[in-house]
Amino acid sequence: MTARELARHLNEVLRVAEIPDLSLNGLQVDNEGEIERVGVAVDISERAVAEAIRRNIQFLIVHHGLFWGKVLPITGPLYKRIRQLVQGNVALYAAHLPLDLHPELGNNAVLVRDLNWPDAGEFGEYHGVKIGRLVDFEEPRPLAAVLADLNRYFGTEPVLWNFGPDTVRTVAVISGKAISMLSEVAEADVDLLVTGETDHASYWAAYEYGVDVAFYGHYNTERLGVRAVGAYLEKTFGLPYEFIELPTGL
Numbered sequence: 560m561t562a563r564e565l566a567r568h569l570n571e572v573l574r575v576a577e578i579p580d581l582s583l584n585g586l587q588v589d590n591e592g593e594i595e596r597v598g599v600a601v602d603i604s605e606r607a608v609a610e611a612i613r614r615n616i617q618f619l620i621v622h623h624g625l626f627w628g629k630v631l632p633i634t635g636p637l638y639k640r641i642r643q644l645v646q647g648n649v650a651l652y653a654a655h656l657p658l659d660l661h662p663e664l665g666n667n668a669v670l671v672r673d674l675n676w677p678d679a680g681e682f683g684e685y686h687g688v689k690i691g692r693l694v695d696f697e698e699p700r701p702l703a704a705v706l707a708d709l710n711r712y713f714g715t716e717p718v719l720w721n722f723g724p725d726t727v728r729t730v731a732v733i734s735g736k737a738i739s740m741l742s743e744v745a746e747a748d749v750d751l752l753v754t755g756e757t758d759h760a761s762y763w764a765a766y767e768y769g770v771d772v773a774f775y776g777h778y779n780t781e782r783l784g785v786r787a788v789g790a791y792l793e794k795t796f797g798l799p800y801e802f803i804e805l806p807t808g809l
Contacts, residue, residue, distance in 0.1 A: 560796065562590050562618055562650035569620075569788070573657035573664070579686045582655035583626035588641060590650040594618045597792055599785035600803040601778055603651065605639055610803045612647035619644075619803075620788055622666075622781050624653025658784040659734055660690040664791060666734035666784040667692040670753075673783075674708050676730070682747070683733045683740045691733030691740075693749070699726040705751065706773060713775045718757055723771035727751045734780035738765075738772065745770050755780040756809065778807045 566586035570576065575584045598616035600607045602623045611619045631637060644651055660681070662668050667690070671678045676694045683691030705727045710716050727750040733740060736756040744752045745768035752770060755777035765772050782802075789800030 560594050560798075561592075562586060562594060562652075565594055565618060565792075565796075566650075566652055569652060569654070572791075573654050573661055573788075575654070575657050578657045578660070578688055580656040581628040581686075582624060582653055584624075584654050584657055585652065586650065587624050587626060587653050588644045588649075588651040590617060590644075590648045592617065592648065594650070594798060597789055597798050597800040598649075598803050599789040599800060600805060601782050601785060602805065602807070603640060603653070604805065605636070605643060606805055607803050608640060608643040608647060608649060610805075611649050612643070614801055614803075616649060616801065618650045618652065618798075620652045620654065620785055622653070622655060622658055622785055624651065624655070626653075654784075654788070656686065656688065656690055658788065659781075660688060661784070664784055664787040665690075666781050667732045669783040669787050670712070670732055670734075670780070674712060676708075679729075682731050682749075683737060683743060685737075685740065691731055691737065694730040694732060696728055696730075699728045701725065702727050702751065702771060705730065709753065709773065709775065713779050715775065715779070717773040717775045719774075720762065720765050720770075720772040722766045723769050724750050727771070734783070735777055738774075741765055741768065741770065741772075744768075753780075777809050 598611045679693040679695035681689035682693035737754040738758040
């Protein structure tokens with residue numbers, strides 16, 4: 560299977576053509592020959608490409624790719640990354656919003672499923688599509704118990720804005736930097752927003768809305784989808800995959 564063939568399959572599975580996004584989703588850099596090993600990572604970087612080459616990976620899937628919104632001159636870090644990919648014969652595939660919102664392989668769906676939480680459907684509109692998941696517990700749970708589930712899963716405690724109720728019935732799970740959707744969360748009377756990255760400007764808005772927000776890190780909340788895609792490709796095509804772990808601490 561070539562990079563283009565594998566990319567075409569992923570484009571269909573992730574519905575890339577249907578989902579508006581600033582990211583140029585799909586195959587961003589081609590290569591030559593057959594794909595024998597797949598790598599997945601959250602971000603494109605020189606370190607990620609070097610690690611892919613070291614591990615003899617021919618097809619690298621990332622959540623945050625090279626191209627966003629406009630044509631850029633191929634200079635500086637962009638040039639170095641593309642040169643590395645070409646010289647190392649590593650194809651690059653990016654999936655941003657398609658990998659946030661996918662109902663099976665997406666960051667948010669994977670989290671809800673892994674925790675065995677009741678999935679109440681899509682939630683959180685961004686660029687005209689809903690990218691998160693809504694959880695609706697049959698009976699309200701103590702906030703501390705909900706956070707304990709998340710702490711065990713992520714292996715860390717969150718930055719917590721405890722401005723809402725101490726019992727939780729509904730949770731919005733939206734990976735990355737979804738604090739921009741705070742008003743939608745408040746208007747829907749959601750008790751807790753689980754996302755990745757904090758935002759200073761939103762602190763007092765969250766306080767005044769009376770919403771609990773738990774931040775588990777942009778990187779942590781977006782490492783789930785790429786791993787799910789890697790496992791899917793291994794199961795479907797027998798292509799072994801490896802997760803390239805390069806945490807940013809953010």
